[in-house]
Amino acid sequence: MKPELNKHLQDLSQAIIQGLVDEAGPLAEKALTEELPPLQVIEQACVPAIEEVGRLWEAGDYFLPELIAGAEAMKAAMAVLQEALKSSGQSLKSAGRVVIGTVEGDIHDIGKNLVASMLRASGFEVIDLGADVKVEKFVEVAASEEADIIALSALLTTTMLNQKKVVELLVSRGLKDKFTVMVGGAPVTEKFAREIGADGYGESAVQAVSVARKLMARRGGNHD
């Protein structure tokens, strides 16, 4: 971060890093009243801050509560800033559209919620289908919402096989190339992801964001 960064931007950035959910929104407002353009606030304060949260997580300094709080603070700030962008006729380019859920037979959704929060905080549009989601539903919603990525979570060795079923359904409907599939969850491994034909695997919510970015870049490459 540049040392001469505006004080308001610094405050906002700190609020996100420290996960001060109630302060992030008002601090974003304040920055706007100082005539700072919303895009600049996003690029100079919010994005570096959420990246710092991710870095602290990877370093082991932050754990789940701090990570979630950071993502929530980011969300509060972004709500204000996106509103301002809209009223000035601009919009933020979406990083990608993700349909996410915990697979059928599995009711554990903390991990999935974390990934959804981190993706949202990183500029993705996220459609969260919740837990115990039928195989069909993932494919239907991805099609109707024109999603880029289908993200599947499973927390049990008995339910992770349903991740495979989603991939199989995509293949049988000839939709495998249309959507990119990423998988995660405690029992899931990189190897398993490859075996079932998923396109990406993230070990943590922070990794899931970088995997999603990479997958989006690859999709962009394919379309050109």
Add this chain to the structure above:
Amino acid sequence: MGRIKVRLITGKRIVVSEASRGQRLSRVLSEAGLPIKLYCQGRGICGRCFVEVKSECWPEESEAEKGLRLERRLRPGFRLACQLRLRQPLTVRIPDDLLLLPEIKKLPGGISPKRLYALRDFNPLVKKYVLQLSVKSQPGAESLLRTIKSGLGLKELAISPAASRKLKTRTVFSREFTAVIYDDRLLLDLEPGRGDDRILGLALDLGTTTVSARLLDLVEGKTLASASSANLQAAFGADLISRVGFAAGKPVHLQKLQRAALNSIARLTEALSFEARARTKMIYAVCLAGNAVMNHLFLKVPVDSLGSAPFKPAFLLHDPVPASEIGLRLNPLAMVFISPNLGGFVGGDITAGLIYTALADKPGNYLYVDLGTNGEIALKKGRTILVASTAAGPAFEGSGISCGLPAVPGAIEYVSWSESKFVYRTTGRQKPTGLCGSGLLGVLAESLKAGWLLPSGRITAGRPEIQVAPRLALTQPDIRKLQLALAAIKSGMRLLLRSSGLKWTELDGIYLAGVFGNSVDLAQCITAGLLPPLPLRKIIFAGNASLAGAGLMLLSQKARREALKLPARVQHISLAEVDGFQAEFLKALHLGRHYWRKNDA
């Protein structure tokens, strides 16, 4: 293709075996009669099955394997047994604690006579009565049965096929004979004369990781011997869900799991009989208290429904079954009483624990917490009992922690901080080789107090890890795993309390049962935040309450009746589906007593 020679060295012997090219070492070991524990079912991700290659030429090592090896600070030459494929003759040393040749550990204690007295009911599951017919009695089968029923005052007595046969063929025709009766309702057998008067009962706590058993004299009501040993099912996966996955849809696998459980039980039964100078033939009654998955597997009932939501067991109540039908070699007439399941993953082990602590009818509000890989919690408030299970994981059994150990000799079981260093005590007073659950909890508590561990779980004061003893330290990832395990239990207690509209300050007591041994320090449990900060006198260490409860059910008909009534009385709560579960879980990740103080009361 030629066979490859493999020399397998363990602490006690050297086995020379042969393998085919490309075969995995774990498989070779299993075939050579040296099966090892495969915590992740041989997927190469848990990093627990390292063996030392003693040959000069090391087999190749994958990146993932190398990562796991460096994490554990092992020398080059260590390889994962589940990943190593044989291509050349090898000599391998297998650490003893990896072998699945479970030690049989003697357990202290029995049913306290006080507890039996409080129940005022001594009525064992199987009894023998010596009957003498008067000279006038008619010797016919029908009239003999009538005489037995009226003589014993058991009008509803049913007859087993074996007893029926004996009656018809008039095998029992002497004036004096012995009737063997199950639970005052089934005539199991008739023996001529005064039958061997020793009647023993076997109480079983069939756990995912450990099987505990207790041999009782059903005539005198006393404990003869107790012991525990590893569950041999571990060869098919360490946790419940991996065993459910292994058995689901595959009758052959289901049978393998049943056989492994039976073998574990048979080994224990033999050891106990030897110690009690008895014969396994004297065992007429068994009470099985196992978690829901375990009692399904014991009975070879498919577990598929426990593999996915809504996680329903196939049965709550199960009729008693003949031991011979299951494949337990005891007295041919022996019967197995199944402690009922309470729903979801709350099984017969918890029923037994609740019976032992007499929780159901105690006036007041009580929590019962059974710590294990699958943590189970019961809350009793007034007439209602809520139960829930929570996936705590095996961290407190030492699994997945870099310096973790189960409670085996050499495991640090207690620590305290004194004069700027850790003072510790190991199981069996041996040289420390790792930390077991109570030791790990102690390190958390003492480090929080000393201030180099923050309630957020971050190791601070410039230390990268918490050094406990030479070469034994808890790393930051270790602390994170312990936080997750604690949070599962804490949030479970909190959500049950909230579901019943109770504050922890309104609790009259907490029973702590399960994985921790007698060495657990209850004050440390509070300091670490595992239990709410109630006065210490309200926290009762119940040890292996499941085993004690199973023993009690063998001895008391009242205990059995109460157990059978419990499934209809309790309300099962699926924690993951309770509103606010996630928020509560995240809060519960905070260590220390502050969690309880801050959030209510």
